Amino acid sequence: MALALLCATPAAAQQQPGDVANDLPAAVAEEQITVSSDYRGSFVTVFGVNPDRRGRGDIVVVVRGPTQPARVMRKRQVFGLYMNGDAVRFREAPSFFAVLSNRPLRQIASAESIWRYQLDPAASAQLSSAVPAGADPSAYRAALVRLRREQGLYQEYSGRALPERRGGLTLYQGGLFRAVVRLPANAPIAQYHADTYLFRDGRLVSSQRVPITISRVGFERRIHDLATQHSFIYGLLTVLLALAAGWVAALIFRRT
Amino acid sequence: MIYLPIAEMPVNVLLVLLVSGAVGFMSGLVGVGGGFIMTPSLIFLGIPAPVAVATGASQIAATSFSGVLSQTRRKAVDWRMGILLSIGGMLGSASGVWLFERLLRIGQLDLIISLLYLLLLACVGGLMLAEGVAVMRGRSTPGVSILRRPARTIAHTLPFRMRFPRSGLYISVIPPLGLGFIIGALAAIMGIGGGFILIPAMIYLLRMPTNVVIGTSLFQVLVIASLIVVMQSTATQTVDLVLAALLMLGGVIGAQLGVRLGAGLKSEHLRALLGALLLAASAKFLFDLVIRPVEPYVLGGGLL
Known part of the structure; x- marks a missing residue:
């Protein structure tokens, strides 16, 4: 992947800083992901073409779930028992975050750009409360990323998808690129976005945002709608089901 | 595999049926409710704790x-006592659901649930093991009916006394209400029925005759469990209908098989075995609380 670096000549760096175009053709193969009773997660495939004819520059694809408040606690020992310490709150943190790039992100973009365009999950988590006295805020941020990464909710890949990895980004002839990432079943069901960024010489040149909709269908949708919109009726229905099951069981018991 | 609409995760249908069937089988075999085994088993399967408690x-x-x-x-239900226990239980479970939400908010729900399970499993497991071993050694344990002396307890001296014709009692209404309250609160927080606490308390504290104890406690458990399902559905929306259906199916079939098999088996061996199992589970809860955790950080509850 050093080719792209060699092709990126200083002559290309003529644009004004902050002048970011939206001319990056990109699309998502799975614009609608449906969740039915056999849902076990999905793949998201983002593909597009580098508008530069000579294929100069680096591609970064970020698949983001909606941001939500998050809390991280550190266990502390009280009377010999480990219990949760005070919670550190994040005003917003992405519920899902996958970043894919053709080579390691640190080589593509500066730390400042990564922070500014929120290209890594730590950069996207906004701390909103004070940390306990003597604690390090960045440790809590790192813990949030580490725990979510273990759950498969935060993923980072550089280079092409390999069989043993769950995602990757591949560059093809003619500037074509394709990024694949696995969306685990525990990722929230919501509106997602796939953002594609073209970097050249460490600067963002062009970007594009494509929406991805994940929605429940059929039986899953009806159950969820009932549970959230008519929760009292849903509760009664569950009790009725329990009573019916108990009644049938009692009938069978009586017979035998 | 089937996707659970509220827990928002796929589970293996056969695995859930197997676990709920095994829990039902054990409860049929030994004669315990099984809620206090079912809820930890579900958490062990990866179901979020709030969903496991509410759906259980x-x-x-x-x-x-x-x-x-x-x-x-069999006319073995004291309705008047059952209704009194249920009134206490309703207040208790309402407080329990409120406390559940508060604890979830301050991030100490898992600690409280672990501590309560630690105590509960240790007590119940120890008692079952001791009883099973004593019977196996040939010593006859004093039966419950022998222990029931016509002694007066606090229930007989407190004010607001009431007559319970089916149980043949004339006792204060305060102990049944208080007992119902405690069971209701524990049921809401821990996802248990509470019969195994309620039954000894009814026998030793209220001095109820043993022939109506089981039916009456089942009635209270039914009322409280139904109420908790409706309350958790509206308050925390953690009841998963699909998971509930699977648990009912597995539990009912398992309990039937357990009762049929248990009729011809020596139950004291099984009791001792189950008691040892519960003690081991309680030790696991203890170790998790006192051993330095590998990962010192935890994410806040999924609800808030």
Whole structure:
């Protein structure tokens, strides 16, 4: 992947800083992901073409779930028992975050750009409360990323998808690129976005945002709608089901 | 694999049926409710704790209803006492659901649940093991009916006394209300039915005759479990209908097989075995609390 670096000549760096175009053709193969009773997660495939004819520059694809408040606690020992310490709150943190790039992100973009365009999950988590006295805020941020990464909710890949990895980004002839990432079943069901960024010489040149909709269908949708919109009726229905099951069981018991 | 609409995760249908069937089988075999084994098993399967606790209540409602039906035919339910216990239980479970939400908010729910399970499993497991071993050694344990002396307890001296014709009692209404309250609160927080606490308390504290104890406690458990399902559905929206259906199916079939098999088996060996199992589970809870955790950080609850 050093080719792209060699092709990126200083002559290309003529644009004004902050002048970011939206001319990056990109699309998502799975614009609608449906969740039915056999849902076990999905793949998201983002593909597009580098508008530069000579294929100069680096591609970064970020698949983001909606941001939500998050809390991280550190266990502390009280009377010999480990219990949760005070919670550190994040005003917003992405519920899902996958970043894919053709080579390691640190080589593509500066730390400042990564922070500014929120290209890594730590950069996207906004701390909103004070940390306990003597604690390090960045440790809590790192813990949030580490725990979510273990759950498969935060993923980072550089280079092409390999069989043993769950995602990757591949560059093809003619500037074509394709990024694949696995969306685990525990990722929230919501509106997602796939953002594609073209970097050249460490600067963002062009970007594009494509929406991805994940929605429940059929039986899953009806159950969820009932549970959230008519929760009292849903509760009664569950009790009725329990009573019916108990009644049938009692009938069978009586017979035998 | 089937995707659970509320827990928002796929589970293996056969695995859930197997686990709920095994829990139902054990409860049928040994004669315990099984809620206090079911809820930790579900958490172990990866179901979020709030969903496990709330959904487990629906399965408890199902099994206790079938129990109440058969006990009613034997006229073994003291309705007046049952209603009194249920009134206490309703207040208790409402407080329990409120406390559940508060604890979830301050991030100490898992600690409280772990501590309560640690104590509960240790007590119940120890008692079952001791009883089973004593019987196996040939010593006859004093039966429950022998222990029931016509002594006066605090229930007989407190004010607001009331007559319970079915139980043949004239006692204060305060102990049944208080007992119901405690069981209701524990049921809401821990996802248990509470019969195994309620039954000894009814015998030793209220001095109820043993022939109506089981039916009456099942009635209270049924009312409380049904109420908790409705309250958790509206307050925290953590009741998963698909999971509930699977648990009911597995639990009912398992309990049937357990009862049929248990009729011809020596139950003291099984009791001792189950007691040892519960002690081991309680030790696991203890170790998790006192051993330095590998990962010192935890994410806040998924609800808030």
